[in-house]
Amino acid sequence: MSIVYDEAQQAIASESRRILDARMESARLLALLERTGEFDRVFWSTAVEQGWTALAFPEEHGGLGLGLVELGIVAQATGAATAGAPFQTSNYGAGHILLASGQADLVGQWLPRLASGEATAAVAFAEGNAPLPPRPGCAFAGGRLAGAKPGVASALAADIAVVWCLHEGRPALALAELAGVSRRAVDSFDNGRLYADLGFDGTQARLLVAGEAASELARDALARMAVVTAHEQLGGAEALMFIARDYANTRRAFGQPIGAFQSVKHRIAELYTLVEIARANCIHAASREGRPDFLSAAAAARLSATEAYDTAARDTVQIHGGIGVTWEGGLHLHMRRARSLAIEQGNALFWEDLLVDELAGAAA
Amino acid sequence: MNDLDAYRAAARDWLRSQLPAFGREAQAGLSELDHLALGKRYQRAKFDAGYAGINWDPEFGGQGLSPLHKVIFEQEEMACGMPSGYYGVSLGISVPVVMKFAQDRAWAKERVLAALKGDEIWCQLFSEPSGGSDLAGARTKAEPDGNGWKLNGQKLWTTYAQFSDYGVILARNDPTVPKHKGLTFFWLDMHAPGVTVRPIKLAAGDNHVNEVFFDDVKLTDGQRLSPVGGGFGTAMATLMIERYSASDPAGFGPALDLFIDLARNSEVNGRPAIEDGRIRSAIARTYAMRSGLEAITTRAMRMMAAGMEPGPEGSLNKLVSVRSRQKLSELAIDLMGNVGLAWDVHASGKDDWVASWLAAPTGRIAGGADEMLLNTIAERILGLPQDHRPDKGVPFNQIPA
Numbered sequence: 220m221s222i223v224y225d226e227a228q229q230a231i232a233s234e235s236r237r238i239l240d241a242r243m244e245s246a247r248l249l250a251l252l253e254r255t256g257e258f259d260r261v262f263w264s265t266a267v268e269q270g271w272t273a274l275a276f277p278e279e280h281g282g283l284g285l286g287l288v289e290l291g292i293v294a295q296a297t298g299a300a301t302a303g304a305p306f307q308t309s310n311y312g313a314g315h316i317l318l319a320s321g322q323a324d325l326v327g328q329w330l331p332r333l334a335s336g337e338a339t340a341a342v343a344f345a346e347g348n349a350p351l352p353p354r355p356g357c358a359f360a361g362g363r364l365a366g367a368k369p370g371v372a373s374a375l376a377a378d379i380a381v382v383w384c385l386h387e388g389r390p391a392l393a394l395a396e397l398a399g400v401s402r403r404a405v406d407s408f409d410n411g412r413l414y415a416d417l418g419f420d421g422t423q424a425r426l427l428v429a430g431e432a433a434s435e436l437a438r439d440a441l442a443r444m445a446v447v448t449a450h451e452q453l454g455g456a457e458a459l460m461f462i463a464r465d466y467a468n469t470r471r472a473f474g475q476p477i478g479a480f481q482s483v484k485h486r487i488a489e490l491y492t493l494v495e496i497a498r499a500n501c502i503h504a505a506s507r508e509g510r511p512d513f514l515s516a517a518a519a520a521r522l523s524a525t526e527a528y529d530t531a532a533r534d535t536v537q538i539h540g541g542i543g544v545t546w547e548g549g550l551h552l553h554m555r556r557a558r559s560l561a562i563e564q565g566n567a568l569f570w571e572d573l574l575v576d577e578l579a580g581a582a583a
Numbered sequence: 584m585n586d587l588d589a590y591r592a593a594a595r596d597w598l599r600s601q602l603p604a605f606g607r608e609a610q611a612g613l614s615e616l617d618h619l620a621l622g623k624r625y626q627r628a629k630f631d632a633g634y635a636g637i638n639w640d641p642e643f644g645g646q647g648l649s650p651l652h653k654v655i656f657e658q659e660e661m662a663c664g665m666p667s668g669y670y671g672v673s674l675g676i677s678v679p680v681v682m683k684f685a686q687d688r689a690w691a692k693e694r695v696l697a698a699l700k701g702d703e704i705w706c707q708l709f710s711e712p713s714g715g716s717d718l719a720g721a722r723t724k725a726e727p728d729g730n731g732w733k734l735n736g737q738k739l740w741t742t743y744a745q746f747s748d749y750g751v752i753l754a755r756n757d758p759t760v761p762k763h764k765g766l767t768f769f770w771l772d773m774h775a776p777g778v779t780v781r782p783i784k785l786a787a788g789d790n791h792v793n794e795v796f797f798d799d800v801k802l803t804d805g806q807r808l809s810p811v812g813g814g815f816g817t818a819m820a821t822l823m824i825e826r827y828s829a830s831d832p833a834g835f836g837p838a839l840d841l842f843i844d845l846a847r848n849s850e851v852n853g854r855p856a857i858e859d860g861r862i863r864s865a866i867a868r869t870y871a872m873r874s875g876l877e878a879i880t881t882r883a884m885r886m887m888a889a890g891m892e893p894g895p896e897g898s899l900n901k902l903v904s905v906r907s908r909q910k911l912s913e914l915a916i917d918l919m920g921n922v923g924l925a926w927d928v929h930a931s932g933k934d935d936w937v938a939s940w941l942a943a944p945t946g947r948i949a950g951g952a953d954e955m956l957l958n959t960i961a962e963r964i965l966g967l968p969q970d971h972r973p974d975k976g977v978p979f980n981q982i983p984a
Contacts, residue, residue, distance in 0.1 A: 481970065487961060
């Protein structure tokens with residue numbers, strides 16, 4: 220069943236929106252685009268100060284004991300402002316995996332620090348273009364990790380990484396501290412995401428879980444992170460829809476607001492349909508965490524949110540004409556974020572296949 | 584289990600018990616008139632079981648429950664494929680208008696009860712040859728005639744007019760004022776002298792719509808449902824009376840499961856269709872869209888249950904679902920290849936891809952064309968400007984044709 224936000228959740232939504240509106244400046248975000256290795260520290264200190272880093276972790280580990288619904292609400296506000304640091308999602312994913320692995324010492328060591336925002340984590344699943352390769356090339360043996368992970372979000376600055384790897388011929392999840400690990404910065408079109416190519420070369424690591432349990436946990440964690448990211452995409456798409464609407468209402472051509480032309484107004488109305496479908500899927504998916512249909516709900520949220528944000532970016536820039544493609548106009552912040560978020564947590568090609576496997580049974 | 588869940592379970596049980604008498608198998612192969620008779624018996628069975636007028640005033644024969652109860656019953660009913668279509672407009676649009684606006688209240692009570700029992704069917708006479716989307720541009724004339732009115736003109740696309748006993752109609756009483764201000768709303772007897780109904784065969788082979796001609800049809804002033812010249816406002820208000828109704832994320836076409844079954848049992852160029860990326864993408868995208876529409880509906884129902892007003896996003900269902908059904912039906916026919924060329928004119932659009940595809944364009948036009956729905960979203964929800972309308976403020980008889 221889909222949910223209706225309660226008063227506390229609505230308060231989180233309006234408060235996170237208000238704070239980010241006040242603190243985000245497009246000049247600062249634009250400057251970050253040309254600075255590899257930097258991220259928006261104003262956002263991260265805001266997230267720490269507001270307790271957003273602690274939202275979805277249990278109270279006994281320094282968290283606030285809320286869940287995916289609340290984390291999604293904050294992510295939506297973050298997406299609307301093209302704010303954010305990639306840890307917002309990856310800290311949650313890594314923390315969830317640590318908790319699920321049941322390794323008490325690691326949970327005790329890292330969860331409180333992740334919850335307070337003092338430590339940051341990356342989630343290194345993807346290899347090549349595969350978000351979760353069935354036989355990862357990265358290997359864990361004798362307490363050490365070897366292999367490469369390309370373009371890992373957060374990795375340039377994170378303290379630890381949860382790594383999808385192969386252990387005794389079976390998939391596994393391992394935890395590595397990144398202090399001594401080779402991290403090659405990726406000069407990216409969305410630099411604030413701190414992408415790095417990680418190279419493990421006998422890196423000390425701890426095995427978290429192996430075999431079928433690791434596959435299930437990795438899929439579940441990726442789906443959880445995808446639901447957070449889908450909310451962020453939703454926030455971006457909705458913000459763009461309103462930006463397009465406001466521009467179409469004020470910009471005049473041929474003696475009338477351009478929003479009076481159906482080619483423009485219908486484009487914006489179509490964005491509304493995509494945004495509302497994505498919103499409904501996001502809220503629904505967040506309310507299904509831990510249920511048997513969570514994977515398909517997450518996939519639906521992810522697919523519709525990716526479509527909404529990509530389309531909104533494309534069409535909003537188009538509706539703006541020349542001003543839409545200037546550096547200073549800043550719409551490209553959304554355009555860039557739409558694509559970087561479309562790749563983080565797995566591309567649409569991955570989620571389409573996963574969803575059909577869920578609906579039709581895995582193709583033999 | 585809460586009350587609503589219990590209500591749903593009871594409705595489901597009752598519907599299941601009616602399947603042998605009224606379900607798809609009972610409908611198979613019936614002639615048009617036999618099918619209508621079955622539909623009438625089904626409506627009577629609903630009335631007797633307390634599933635007619637679910638959210639209507641008990642004084643008018645209703646059950647006095649909430650709109651939510653009605654939507655729940657409709658959702659369950661839709662899944663059973665019952666022959667309820669003859670009453671969609673009658674009980675969904677026309678009769679609520681009569682219930683609310685008819686001058687003779689005793690007469691209104693009689694009609695509402697007869698309609699709920701299925702004995703009488705009402706149609707809605709809005710669209711005309713000169714326009715469907717442009718409702719306020721109606722040309723059918725209502726001229727003062729003694730103490731009453733005289734009706735001349737033509738309506739078009741009138742659903743089930745050929746089976747209807749009564750209708751509600753929007754007609755022009757004054758062509759010298761701007762178009763929205765010269766319309767009046769009436770009810771009329773479809774069997775009255777001067778009313779001629781001709782069914783129109785549609786592209787899918789069915790005859791559910793009609794053209795209706797009026798040749799000096801006499802109306803008393805008691806048949807007026809709106810102030811003189813105030814018909815457009817009343818027409819708009821009536822569309823809000825029954826604004827909550829069950830929607831179908833499948834766009835009234837086949838369920839996605841049927842497409843998945845088809846893909847499981849087909850090959851594409853020698854490889855299983857269910858492994859083909861194009862087919863998988865269509866399944867995934869369609870599922871994501873439909874699950875979003877379902878979640879919108881569920882959320883709206885939860886809000887209604889909590890006494891809140893659902894958001895306007897419920898209005899995008901038809902726009903999104905029907906055109907998606909059209910494309911999915913095309914792809915299903917592609918998957919069937921030469922086998923997909925067969926056409927069973929009696930097949931149902933809910934389980935046959937060809938029937939679904941053939942009738943899909945009707946769904947994108949009837950009850951608000953896609954383009955009008957986009958205008959509504961843009962103007963009413965998002966606050967974008969109205970289109971340029973050269974007829975605005977111009978007396979109706981001076982609008983360039």
